[in-house]
Amino acid sequence: MNAQPLKTGSLNINVLDDLPLLTEVAAEDAQKTPQANAEVPLPRTFSREEMQQVLHKLEAHMETVFISKLNTQLEQLQRLAIDLAVSEFKAELPHLLRDALNEVNPEKPA
Numbered sequence: 001m002n003a004q005p006l007k008t009g010s011l012n013i014n015v016l017d018d019l020p021l022l023t024e025v026a027a028e029d030a031q032k033t034p035q036a037n038a039e040v041p042l043p044r045t046f047s048r049e050e051m052q053q054v055l056h057k058l059e060a061h062m063e064t065v066f067i068s069k070l071n072t073q074l075e076q077l078q079r080l081a082i083d084l085a086v087s088e089f090k091a092e093l094p095h096l097l098r099d100a101l102n103e104v105n106p107e108k109p110a
Contacts (some may be wrong), residue, residue, distance in 0.1 A: 046054065
């Protein structure tokens with residue numbers, strides 16, 4: 001395979017003269033913009049029945065999201081309440097056992 005050597009000469013200035021100026025490109029885009037907007041169709045209007053259906057679907061979706069978020073928070077609070085109750089029970093357990101043993105075997109006064 002014969003590879004041709006790369007040309008490492010200076011850039012030809014004439015090539016740069018052929019490129020458009022930034023202001024020319026911006027002006028062309030500005031001229032095209034109104035035409036592009038004119039071709040965009042207007043959004044259609046919904047009938048009263050269609051609007052009710054959309055509102056019903058939106059309401060159902062919002063309810064689902066709301067319930068999901070509430071369930072997540074409720075689960076977290078339930079775990080926290082259980083952890084707190086277990087901690088309190090562990091702290092009280094020695095006193096409860098001592099009281100139970102004292103009731104079964106009351107100390108005799110000397």
